[in-house]
Amino acid sequence: MREVREELPRNGARICLVPTMGALHQGHLSLVDMAKRTSDLVVMSIYVNPTQFGRGEDFGKYPRTLESDARLASERGVDFIFAPADTEMYPEEHLAFVEVEKVSSILEGEFRPTHFKGVTTVVAKLFNIVEPHVAVFGQKDAQQAFIIKKMVRDLNFDVEIIVAPIVREKDGLAMSSRNVYLSPEEREKAAVLYSSLKYAESSLASGKKNLRDIRAEMTEMIAGGSGGKIDYVSFVNPASFEKVEDAGSLDEVLALLAVRFGQTRLIDNMMLKVK
Numbered sequence: 001m002r003e004v005r006e007e008l009p010r011n012g013a014r015i016c017l018v019p020t021m022g023a024l025h026q027g028h029l030s031l032v033d034m035a036k037r038t039s040d041l042v043v044m045s046i047y048v049n050p051t052q053f054g055r056g057e058d059f060g061k062y063p064r065t066l067e068s069d070a071r072l073a074s075e076r077g078v079d080f081i082f083a084p085a086d087t088e089m090y091p092e093e094h095l096a097f098v099e100v101e102k103v104s105s106i107l108e109g110e111f112r113p114t115h116f117k118g119v120t121t122v123v124a125k126l127f128n129i130v131e132p133h134v135a136v137f138g139q140k141d142a143q144q145a146f147i148i149k150k151m152v153r154d155l156n157f158d159v160e161i162i163v164a165p166i167v168r169e170k171d172g173l174a175m176s177s178r179n180v181y182l183s184p185e186e187r188e189k190a191a192v193l194y195s196s197l198k199y200a201e202s203s204l205a206s207g208k209k210n211l212r213d214i215r216a217e218m219t220e221m222i223a224g225g226s227g228g229k230i231d232y233v234s235f236v237n238p239a240s241f242e243k244v245e246d247a248g249s250l251d252e253v254l255a256l257l258a259v260r261f262g263q264t265r266l267i268d269n270m271m272l273k274v275k
């Protein structure tokens, strides 16, 4: 990658990195479209990063489909794929990590305590290896996008971060490489995540402000109707990622949730306008 990067023009051409863990779907490919709109050359990394998986999580069974990923990526206009092996990324005992405090320990961080440390570390490594001008992340992982932006600001990475909208299936389920784990029955029930977010959206649009009440209704929709096991349903101020219980004077709140269907843990979120 470094040899390739050395030969890429340093002046003029904008180079964009799209970091992924592969098992590509239309959500990932929409990031490529965004990358192509903003940049001249697109590098996609495909790497299932072990340090962002906790013990007992799905690192071992995470889908790895490099051949078809490479085809999809190049058909969509990716110029280079960087798909390193673990022995390249972590060749010896790894002792240096990048951590964004506070926001990494709430929501996803509460249920996956070492997750964001692994994410920020690998993204920092990818930025140093690829030296992109721009990087595109998905709003699907809203907390991750917020944390990456904070890392870039606080550590002066010279990379512009673009966040692309969530791509969904017809019934509203956010596309995810993990959706393949769902049984047909779970897959059908998982649509409730989107409907619960739409419910919150219309509640706030109609003037409700009490987020505790809205959360209780969402919880009932998810746990009552679908049997999904809720890790969290939360609302944050999108500017600070601080939890809010009342929409009060905010113009927008970000609703986030994580729910397990059987062994499969899904996350989703939606930006909600406050009337």
Ligand code: AMP
Pocket (backbone or CB within 6 Å): 019, 020, 021, 022, 026, 027, 028, 030, 031, 136, 137, 138, 139, 140, 141, 164, 165, 166, 167, 168, 174, 175, 176, 177
């Ligand atoms: P992953 O391969 O799951 O690590 O995701 C790689 C990138 O794709 C991340 O920036 C994700 O937020 C983004 N992404 C994943 N799913 C979607 C989706 N449904 N819509 C938009 N972006 C997505």
